[in-house]
Amino acid sequence: MRVLFLSPEVAPFSKVGGLADVAASLPPALRRLGVDMVVATPRHGRIDRSELTPLREGTADMAGLQIAWRAFTRDRVVFFDLPGLFDREEVYDDGPDEHLRWAGFCHAVLDWARGEERFDVIHANDWQTGLACHLATDVGSVFTIHNLGYQGRFSPDQLSQIGLDAGTVAGTHGLLGLAIAAADMVTTVSPTYAREIQTPEGGAGLDGLLRARSADLVGILNGIDPEVWNPRIDPLIPFHYSEKSLWRKEWDKQVLLAEMGLPHRRLVPVVGVVSRLVPQKGFDIVEGPLRHFLSVWDLRVVVLGSGERRYVDMFRRLASEHPDRLAFREGHDERLSHLIEAGSDIFLMPSLYEPCGLNQMYSQAYGTAPVVRKVGGLADTVRHFDGTRGDGFVFEHFDEQGLGWALGQALTTHLDRRRFQVLQRNAMAVDHSWDARAPLYLDVYRRAVKRDHARRSASRAARAARRPPRSTSSE
Ligand code: ADP
Ligand code: GLC
Numbered sequence: 001m002r003v004l005f006l007s008p009e010v011a012p013f014s015k016v017g018g019l020a021d022v023a024a025s026l027p028p029a030l031r032r033l034g035v036d037m038v039v040a041t042p043r044h045g046r047i048d049r050s051e052l053t054p055l056r057e058g059t060a061d062m063a064g065l066q067i068a069w070r071a072f073t074r075d076r077v078v079f080f081d082l083p084g085l086f087d088r089e090e091v092y093d094d095g096p097d098e099h100l101r102w103a104g105f106c107h108a109v110l111d112w113a114r115g116e117e118r119f120d121v122i123h124a125n126d127w128q129t130g131l132a133c134h135l136a137t138d139v140g141s142v143f144t145i146h147n148l149g150y151q152g153r154f155s156p157d158q159l160s161q162i163g164l165d166a167g168t169v170a171g172t173h174g175l176l177g178l179a180i181a182a183a184d185m186v187t188t189v190s191p192t193y194a195r196e197i198q199t200p201e202g203g204a205g206l207d208g209l210l211r212a213r214s215a216d217l218v219g220i221l222n223g224i225d226p227e228v229w230n231p232r233i234d235p236l237i238p239f240h241y242s243e244k245s246l247w248r249k250e251w252d253k254q255v256l257l258a259e260m261g262l263p264h265r266r267l268v269p270v271v272g273v274v275s276r277l278v279p280q281k282g283f284d285i286v287e288g289p290l291r292h293f294l295s296v297w298d299l300r301v302v303v304l305g306s307g308e309r310r311y312v313d314m315f316r317r318l319a320s321e322h323p324d325r326l327a328f329r330e331g332h333d334e335r336l337s338h339l340i341e342a343g344s345d346i347f348l349m350p351s352l353y354e355p356c357g358l359n360q361m362y363s364q365a366y367g368t369a370p371v372v373r374k375v376g377g378l379a380d381t382v383r384h385f386d387g388t389r390g391d392g393f394v395f396e397h398f399d400e401q402g403l404g405w406a407l408g409q410a411l412t413t414h415l416d417r418r419r420f421q422v423l424q425r426n427a428m429a430v431d432h433s434w435d436a437r438a439p440l441y442l443d444v445y446r447r448a449v450k451r452d453h454a455r456r457s458a459s460r461a462a463r464a465a466r467r468p469p470r471s472t473s474s475e
Contacts, residue, residue: 001034001035001036001120001121001442001445001446001449002035002036002038002117002118002119002120002121003030003035003036003037003038003119003120003121003122003123003445004038004040004109004113004119004121004122004123005023005026005027005037005038005039005040005123005125006039006040006041006105006106006109006122006123006124006125006129006132007019007020007022007023007039007040007041007125007126007129008041008042008091008092008102008125008126008128008129009023009041009091010023010024010039010041010077011023011024011228012024012334013041013044013047013077013079014041014042014044014046014047014091015091015332015334016091016092016276016332017276018146018222018356018357018358019125019126019146021224021225021228021358022125022146022189022222022358023039023041023125024225024228025223025224025225025228025434026222026223026434026438026441027039027076028225029223029434029435029437029438030438030441030442031076032438033438033439033442035442035445037076038076038078038119039076039077039078040077040078040080040109040112041077041078041079041080042079042080042081042082042085042086042101042105043072043079043080043081043086043087044086044087044088044090044091045086045087045088045089046089047079049072049081051074052072052073052074052079053072053073053074054070054071054072055071055072055073055078056070056071056112056115057069057070057071058108058111058112058115059111060104060107060108060110060111061107062103062104062107062162062163063160063161063162063163065100065104065161067082067085067104067107067108067111068082068083069081069082069108069111069112071112078109078112080105080108080109080112082101082104082105082108085097085100085101085104085105086101086105092128098152099152099154099158099159099161099162099175100161100162102127102128102129102131102152102175103131103162103163103175104162105128105129106124106129106130106131106132106135107131107135109132110132110135110136118139119139120139120140120445120449120452121139121140121141121142121445121448121449121452122136122139122140122141122142123141123142123143123144123445124141124142124143124144124179124183125143125144125146126144126145126146126147126150126176127150127151127152127174127175127176127179128152128175130143130152130175130176130178130179130180130182131162131175131178131179132179133178133179133182133183134178134179134182137455138452138456139452140184140185140445140448140449140450140451140452141182141183141184141185141448141452142183142184142185142186142187142441142444142445142448143179143180143182143183143185143186143187144186144187144188144189145176145180145186145187145188145189145197145355146188146189146355146356147280147355148176148197148202148203148204148206148355149204149280149353150176151173151174151175151176151177151204151205151206152174152175152176153173153174153175154174154175164178171209172206172209173205173206176206177206177209180206180209180210180213181209181213183216183448184216184447184448184451184452185216185218185444185447185448185451186210186213186216186217186218187217187218187219187220187441187444188217188218188219188220188355189219189220189221189222189355189356189377190219190220190221190222190355190356190376190377190379190380190381191219191220191221191380192219192375192376192377192379192380193219193353193354193355193356193376193377194217194218194219195219196353196375196376197210198210198211198214198217202353216447218440218444220437220440220441220444221356221377221380221381221432221437222356222358222361222377222437223432223433223434223435223436223437223438224358224361224362224365224432224433224434225434226365226433229338229341229361229362229365229366230365231249231341231342231365231366231367234338234342236334236335236338236339237252237338237339237342237343238251238252238255238339239251239252239255239342241342241367242428243367243424243425243428243429246367246421246424249342249343249366249367252339252342252343253270253343253344253345254343255339255343256270256302256339256340256342256343256344257270257300257302257343259336259339260302260327260329261327262300262302262324262325262326262327263324265298267417268298268299268300269297269299269300269345269346269410269411269414270299270300270301270302270343270344270345270346271299271300271301271302271344271345271346271347271348271371271407271410272301272302272303272340272341272343272344272346272347272348272363272368273301273302273303273304273305273340273347273348273349274304274305274336274337274340274341274347274359275304275305275307275349275359276305276306276307277305277306277307277308277311277312277315278307278308278311279308279352280351280352280353280354281349281350281351281352282349282350282351282352282373282398282403283311283314284352285350285398285399285400285402285403286314286348286350286403287314287317287318288400288404289400289403289404289407290318290326291318291321292404293404293407293408293411294318294321294322294325294326295322297411298325299325299411300325300326300327301318301325301326301327302326302327302329302340302343302344303315303326303327303328303329304329304331304333304336304337304340305330306330306331306332312328312330315328316328341359341362341363341365341366341368342366342368344363344368345368345369345414345420346368346369346370346371346407346410346411346414347359347360347363347368347369347370347371348371348407349363349370349371349372349373349378350371350372350373350395350398350402350403350406351372351373351375351376351378352373352375352398353375353376354372354373354375354376354377354378355376355377356376356377356380356381357372357376357377357378357381360372360377360378360381360382360392361381361430361432363392363427364381364382364391364392364427364428364430364432365427365428365430365432366428367424367425367427367428368424368427369385369391369392369393369410369413369414369420369423369424369427370382370391370392370393370427371392371393371395371403371406371407371410372392372393372394372395372406373394373395373396373398373402373403374394374395374396375398378394379394381430381432382394385409385413385423385426387419387422388422389426390423390426391423391426391427391430392423392427393406393407393409393410393413394406
């Protein structure tokens with residue numbers, strides 16, 4: 001089985017969110033099952049070309065537009081250099097040529113693939129690579145939805161620039177919907193999200209289409225890479241620890257607080273946040289409960305994130321009201337994100353919706369109690385702690401009361417050191433590795449291959465039926 005896996009971001013080369021981590025860790029897990037996985041991604045401006053090995057170059061035709069590409073490789077990832085389109089700082093540009101960038105990328109990758117040994121499956125991720133499922137009709141195709149909130153919607157003019165007529169895309173709204181309609185198999189990143197997106201409340205306008213494809217729609221939880229997110233060996237944290245040496249986690253906490261300029265006190269609870277600052281992550285219900293606990297509880301809150309102005313302002317406001325208790329670092333910082341997982345006791349992730357979520361699983365691996373809303377992948381990965389069983393704190397309703405209740409439960413539990421350690425050990429024992437999850441993708445690939453075979457034998461039969469019958473001498 002040979003699979004071409006397309007992703008807009010791949011850690012450690014480029015990363016905005018969880019997809020980068022999935023694109024870095026799922027392909028190796030599938031290779032361990034014998035699948036020949038090749039990952040394709042743009043060479044974004046921040047990826048240093050001198051560290052890559054050149055492969056080939058060519059030009060793809062996209063509706064009359066010539067897309068010049070150069071392919072490079074490193075660590076089984078093929079990087080596509082598209083002059084003028086991807087030599088930029090940001091992975092997602094949201095500028096006026098976003099459609100040309102990603103459609104151009106899909107055309108370039110497929111053009112390159114034609115010169116390679118045949119792939120059995122094209123596996124595209126999110127709308128940016130979804131066009132590949134629409135274009136590649138002679139191969140099995142799998143499309144994974146990592147986030148229904150980003151659909152790649154464009155004007156009829158923009159669509160025609162990338163070779164699509166508005167009619168083709170009409171029923172599907174955008175490139176995400178087009179990929180959902182075109183792919184042989186569709187997956188998303190948790191079973192609960194797979195159900196939620198088939199409802200009008202969770203479907204972001206695509207629930208009808210998703211229901212129509214429900215027989216081919218599978219929810220598979222993301223896994224995490226224990227080589228990268230593991231407090232026993234993580235090179236990005238100062239002190240390593242395991243469930244047997246949790247006291248060393250306190251030392252990471254001291255380093256974290258010192259770095260963030262917050263005073264340390266023995267046994268003080270630290271609440272961490274690492275997130276894109278967008279409505280999806282639930283920041284609209286955070287200010288009230290945080291302000292309350294910051295004024296009545298001697299706790300520390302450490303926030304790392306970037307995104308929308310109003311959330312940046314909110315955290316700045318809270319930091320100026322409680323400079324000894326809350327510190328906010330704006331930006332993207334891989335090292336600090338690991339230190340926050342290691343040095344916090346509690347991790348806040350009150351998402352409005354969450355396809356899967358990785359940070360709650362990273363938190364569990366680091367013995368940090370996630371406080372989450374019961375939604376999407378959070379509902380599938382965190383069990384509310386009952387004193388004996390469970391590995392986090394879960395609230396249901398998306399409101400300040402719900403979040404305040406769960407955070408209160410977490411802080412109260414933390415007062416009882418023994419009890420809190422029961423939760424920490426439960427959390428650290430949860431197996432979120434890809435080992436049990438990657439085989440589910442293999443199964444999906446097999447189903448896509450079957451579809452492709454059936455399609456090709458049907459078209460062979462149709463061609464044969466159209467051929468005029470051979471005349472025989474007796475006639
Ligand atoms: P999403 O993909 O929706 O952002 P996930 O929980 O799946 O959510 O993954 C987020 C990933 O991005 C995690 O690895 C998290 O540590 C990382 N991340 C988010 N914001 C930042 C940031 N400001 N700095 C460093 N890493 C971040
Ligand atoms: C998306 C989702 C997140 C998921 C990640 C990786 O960015 O928002 O929930 O974990 O993709 O699948």
